[in-house]
Amino acid sequence: MESVLNRNHRTVNGIDSDPKTQKSSKKVPIWQRLRNRFNPRPPDDDEPQDWWFASTAIPLIAAATSPFANVMSIVALSMPWKSEIYPDQKDPEGNPLQVLLDDPRWIIGLNATSLALAVLGNLFLLFNFTRSVRYIVALPATIILWSLATAILIGITSSMHIYASPIPPNQTYSQAYWYAVIAAVHYFLLTAILMINMLGYFLGHYPQYFALTDGQRTLILQTMTLGIWLIVGAAVFQRMMHLSIAEALYFCDITILTLGFGDVTPKTPASRGLVLPYTVIGIIILGLVVGSINKIIRDLQDANVVRKHIERRREATIERSLTDEDIQRRVPFPPNTSQIAYRPNHTRNTPIISKVTAFYRSAIIGRPKALLMKEERDRFNAMRTIQRETAVFRRWFRLTLSVLAFAVLWTCGAVVFWALEGQFTYFQALYFGFCSLLTIGYGDITPTTNAAKPFFVVWSLIAIPTMTSLISEMSNTVVAVFKHGTSQVADWTILPHTGKYKSFVQKFPLLLAALQKHAEKKRIDQGFPVGPGDVEGATDGESSHSHHARHPRSTDELPSDSELSDFELAQRLSFAIRRTARDAVSRHPKRYSYEEWVEFTRMIRFTDPSPRDTVLFEDEYGILHWDWIGESSPMLASQTEPEWVLDRLCESMIRFISTQAPKWNSGRTGDEDEPTLRKEKDI
Known part of the structure; x- marks a missing residue:
């Protein structure tokens, strides 16, 4: 398939479009120049995508x-x-009585037309997501319909203000007018960002479809459900509580968000009884929406911010450990290996291998095994360091972003409330916004004007989920740090773990030697023997050798592949698959030590059917070769370490069975003794 670069041909219909070679006297028509700039991609295009914000x-x-x-x-x-x-009369809530005035018929008709166009635009957008209608048809239709809805709302609100505005001092705009203004602004913003999405498609940054995940599609359904629940609740409580629909929507909003200011309350037994199921279901829907939003934001951050941070740290580690000049000066690359190592972009038809891996493959011959093992462990430790630093970066980046979002919504929202409520000072607006964000809901300060209540409904639906996200991130960072500090204090004071002080003392050899000498002298005075077989903490005749056997063996203690038969390696492979399967389903995903990784690597690579020093294709045999600080490092995979290892071990088992199949099919004498299976603990 053509790449993105290949699509940008320098000639279009035989006309050279390169400004360097094009003669000034010969002008290219405008439509051809626009055609050169736009490179829309087909739906089945699998080239790399960018402009992730615009596309997703x-x-x-x-x-x-x-x-x-x-x-x-x-x-x-x-x-x-x-x-x-009517200031001298009060409504059931104790506020000045407001009587609605009829609108001209042309406002009602145009308003209904605007709503119909907007709903139709929503349907085309949903058809686009489900691919029921082509992108190139559905998205322009949505943009056009929402643009018309915006233009109509702007036109009728402006006309109302110019030709039929309220007569002061007793007449004013109702909440419905300000909802129309907010809806016009909302439709305009949605239209503008969808035009950015279409621009990215025409420029060839992504193909003509929305690549949304199941979680993102679920969020769309959840927000639709929440919107329907709000408007249905407003219609019901409007009749039961004798409110306007705008006031009923405000009541539903503060109820679902658990604010409970107390300025609008149910008075009849029927309305109070209906509040119970309505609130419970609404809170559940809101919780699902907030959870989906947090998950999607985290996924986007991991894919587009944290991943880039890992890549920068990995490249910096590579540059510190090995430079290109060192590679070319010390050991020449095998044929075609240098091209593989330095290729910035790769597809599934080219080997996925880092330059460090290529270097060590070419340099492994003639180099001491101890040096190679040390370099391998150093690269493993370097990637573990990157993982730890990335975990810290991820937590604090998310917390910082949540704090900034909270601060912007709080302070900017307070400015708007200060402007819309003439009786508020800015400090009172900040106080009201803070109490609303934390869902405290004292009710001493509440929105009262017809403009402030619609804005509060919109602002609260954005701000309170943001506050929930901030609390969640604080629990993952600040609260986690406090919890860790508390545990450390408890470990050293009232609830010490077994061996806590011993491990601390072992960091100081002189102090450890003095304490051991004192302990030996004390045991001699008490008549107990002291010798190599007497280890502190060993009971029931447990020797130092058996005590040490519980720990993983070092790489020097592991037998080489030549010492084990294929059958013995297959046994180890079976037991390794069972063990990693247990680790994969565990609640707390395990991180394997370097010695464990060495064992797993042996189980994966002993079934390699290719000749030595051959670069393999990933799709052909599965993942066989990787580098700890390379692009294909298992510690950079989206899976947990047990899941990744389990996939590789299963691939190895498949390769082993396929290589042994010809031997089994050739027939056996029947007199051969079957090897005796050893116990897993011996493996």
Whole structure:
């Protein structure tokens, strides 16, 4: 398949489009120049993609938030846009009585048209996700329909303000008017970001489809459910509590978000009884939405921020450990190996191998085994260091991003409330925003104006999930640090672990020798023997050798492949598969030591059917060769270490069976003695 670079031909229909070679007197038509710039990709294109925010985040944001824009449009259509205030009369909640005034018919008709166009745009966007309609048809249709909905809302709100505005001091805009304004802004923003997505497609940054995961599609369904639950609850409580639909939507919002200001409350037994199931189901839906949002944000951060951080740290480690000049000066590359090692982009048809791996493959002949083993362990330890640093970076990056999002929503929201509520000072707006974000809900300060309540509904649906995400990240960082510190204090004071002080003393040889000498003298005085077989902590005749046998053997103690037969290696492979399967299903994924990795590597590579010093293709035999600080390092995989090792061991078992099949098919005499299976503990 053509690459992205190959699609940018320098000639289009025989006309040279390169400005360096094109004569100034010969001008290329505008349509041909535009055609040179745009390189749309077909749906089955599997070339690398970029512009990840435009290709993934933008359609996800549009599909997940558009239902709330529809909810605002429904409220704007369901009630008049002007009201008459009677300060000397009070409504059931104790506020000045407001009587809604009828709107002109042209406003109602255009408002309904705008809502119909917006809903139709949502349907085309969903058809695009399900691929029921082609991208090149569905996305422009969504953009056009939402643009028309935006233009109509802007037109009627502006016309209302110019030709039929409220007459002060007693008349004012109702909450429905401000919901129409917010809906127009929302549709405009969604249209703008979808145009960015289409631009990225025409420029060839990604193919013509939305590559959303199952979790992202689930989020879209959950936000649609939440929007429907809010508007249905508003319609029901409007009748039961004798409220306007805008006031009922505000009540549903503060109920589901567990704010409970107390400015709007159910008065009748029927409405109070209905609050119970409505609140429980609404909180469950909201929790699902917040959980999905947190997971998707973490996945995007891991794929586009943390992954790049790992790659930078890995490349820096490679540059410190081995330079290109050192490689070329010390050992020449085998044929075609240098091209493989330095190729920046690879496909499934080229070997996936790092330059460090290529170097050590070419340099392994004639080098001392001890030196090679030391270098291998050093690279393993370097990758473990990168893993630890990345874990710290990931936690604190997420916490920092959550704090910044919280600070922006808090302070900027306070500015808007300060402007919309004439009776608020900025400090009071900050106080109100903070109490709302933490869902404290004292109720001493609440939004009262017709403009502040619609803005609060929109702001709270964004800000409170952000606060929930911040609390979650704090539990993973600050709370985890505090918990670790508490455990350390307990370990050294009232709840010490077995051997805690002993391991600390072992770090100081002089102090350890003095304590051991004192212990030996004390045992001699008490009449106990002291010798090589008497180890502290050994009981029931346990010797120092048996005590040491519980620990993993070092790489020097492991037998070489030549000392074991294929049958013995196959036995070890079977037991290794069983052990890693247990580790893979464990609640706490295990990280293997270097000695364990050496054993697993032997089990994986002993079934390699290729000749020595041959670069293999990944798709042909599975993953056989990797480098600890290379691109194919198992510690950079998306799987846990047990899952990754289990896949490689199963591949090795398949290779072993395929190589042994001809021997089994050739027939056996029947007099051969079957090897006796050894116990797993001996393996």
